[in-house]
Amino acid sequence: MMLPGARRRVRTTDSKERLFEAAMELLGSRSPEAVSVDQIAAAAGVSKGTVYYNFGSKDELVSQILEYGAGKLMHQLTQLAKDDDPYQALKSMIEFAMEFVTGYPSFAQLWMQEQLQSDKSSDFAQSPLHRQVTALLIEVLDRLVHLDQAEKLPVASTIFGAALFTARMSSTRRDDLAHEQVVRAILLTVDGLLATRPRTTN
Amino acid sequence: MMLPGARRRVRTTDSKERLFEAAMELLGSRSPEAVSVDQIAAAAGVSKGTVYYNFGSKDELVSQILEYGAGKLMHQLTQLAKDDDPYQALKSMIEFAMEFVTGYPSFAQLWMQEQLQSDKSSDFAQSPLHRQVTALLIEVLDRLVHLDQAEKLPVASTIFGAALFTARMSSTRRDDLAHEQVVRAILLTVDGLLATRPRTTN
Amino acid sequence: MMLPGARRRVRTTDSKERLFEAAMELLGSRSPEAVSVDQIAAAAGVSKGTVYYNFGSKDELVSQILEYGAGKLMHQLTQLAKDDDPYQALKSMIEFAMEFVTGYPSFAQLWMQEQLQSDKSSDFAQSPLHRQVTALLIEVLDRLVHLDQAEKLPVASTIFGAALFTARMSSTRRDDLAHEQVVRAILLTVDGLLATRPRTTN
Amino acid sequence: MMLPGARRRVRTTDSKERLFEAAMELLGSRSPEAVSVDQIAAAAGVSKGTVYYNFGSKDELVSQILEYGAGKLMHQLTQLAKDDDPYQALKSMIEFAMEFVTGYPSFAQLWMQEQLQSDKSSDFAQSPLHRQVTALLIEVLDRLVHLDQAEKLPVASTIFGAALFTARMSSTRRDDLAHEQVVRAILLTVDGLLATRPRTTN
């Protein structure tokens, strides 16, 4: 019922964006099944129908959050991996992962959930994200120490898993000291490698 | 005196036990919210009401599985921690955790889910199980290297988290080699400690 | 699993009786639909099956309570109606009704509920109890004042209803003064009759 | 563009209203526990979900019916109480109560049920409605006769209870004569007062 000539607010803060953020917020502490479309819509201050208008389905909304997070995470990790000093690169990557999970708990939440659900992931490197992150880690590790082919994936996965899980577990803590300690603890895996494997001679 | 075709209890294999096992099976690959009471009852070959007769509620059934797993896990870990050689103790503990998660994927699943849900667990050592396991790990670590008070919990949590998460991720693999590799990867954290901290002189 | 020769307690306080009393107690404050067989059995300290062994069904148990109460009430009211002084008779009857409802709130509860349920009771004198009580009241009233045939039932019903309802409403009060006041208030109906109708000349 | 035989809403007679009326109808002769949401929805010709969309819960629907009735009843009673002649006021009030209960049997049904349930209502004037109605009655009675403070509430309660209960008992009768007789019977309480108490000299 718009009068002709009337004009909508230019920055409607697009309902779509509001929904995205509200969903991120809510999914930070609950599983998707435990968050209803009503709740998301209410939190975004729009009607339920708008969710369907913008995303088509709840699953699609969740997927988009997951994708968005994965993109953001991978982008930054890729940058950090370029550091000339591979140890420093790993440290930065882990630090960033910690920050990221703190900032987007919903992402870690969703990603873990997704990993844990399907039986299909028998190959334990199924998901694109997992594959990408571990590939990146392996790349950096290769520049640091000499690893047998067979142990590369387990090591990378361990680092990734430890970082993700521990970060998520302690993500509510605003305590930076704890963050520091956790990063160092995860880096111990790398220290262990350095102590037991021949360094990469480059 | 069973008519052919009649579908009575084949044996009074205690419906309770049948339900427990069916639930364990189903919860191994899906979150509690994603498993319905009907499904559990059907899988156990009993009626829905029997679930409520035996457990009172779905939540209670889930809790009991969690408790059962926690008890079993702690019991064995406590035994293994007694090994005179602390490094060997840690190795055995991690190995056992891997096996355990493979055998009872539902346990890890449930436990993680529970951890990830509540905001309350801000102190990241809230759950009794987490507390118990990390306490045990710290005890063993103390016999191995000298750690600052502040870093004890982060280190122990990292080991626990890495083991649990990685194990869960690769749990479908029956491949023992992979298991071995994963255990070794997790132990790298300990190797890192040994390489960077003064040994406990006992 | 009784050893031969063993003997049961002589005074088993008959489970049946225990059930009856427990049911009376519970039905005093809740509608039959709101009281489960489990609750009754638990309150009586017997198993659920015992209810069915002794009463056949929940409805039957409720019916028996109703019958028991009706019998007891009618028996006493009939005695009191015999008083030579019809006014005194009415007063005693109302007093007794008050006491009765206080002692057996479940009875009033059940009886009202039953009255209110069925559409059948279109004739508003359907139930045997109602018929009996009003008949008794009319008999006494006839000895006191001269009433038109058409107004007899309404007057008797009003007294009965007022007594039952008001008694039930204030039944939790242990306060005897209030009881007295309520009795007097109900008797006002009779006073009104006395003031406006010709006395029975006997 | 309705295909013949299609069963869409005939008119958007607001499902909410349809549900309200269907529920009133059904609750007129049965207790809330004995009426299922399915039945209400079916009677209103809408789906079960619509009940929850409009009312949130069964209890809320029941409460709203109760409130609606209480409002309507009190509004009219308040008007009638204003009559200059207090006796006539009381007569009109009782007459209206009779009509009201005949028209909305569900209201009396629900209200009684609610009164009879809780043990909390020990003070026998707990409910707002009861309090309001008795307050109104007392106000009118005060204009008619002189009553001791202590007997006011019992008298008012008796009138209210008698009217409500007797009305409900005979509500199915369409017979106006009976109505008249019942009103007169209840008014006897007032006649009794007039005969035994000093008139208010105003």
Next chain:
DNA sequence: AATGAATGAGGATTCATTCAT
């Protein structure tokens, strides 16, 4: 005489989704 395990029908409620406006 009594039990308690088991049942299945039924009840309240939630929720993703559709659709006319």
Next chain:
DNA sequence: GATGAATGAATCCTCATTCAT
């Protein structure tokens, strides 16, 4: 673009009842 009324399938749970022991 957006809404909100309406839906119906699915879910958790209750409960009267049965029956073998």
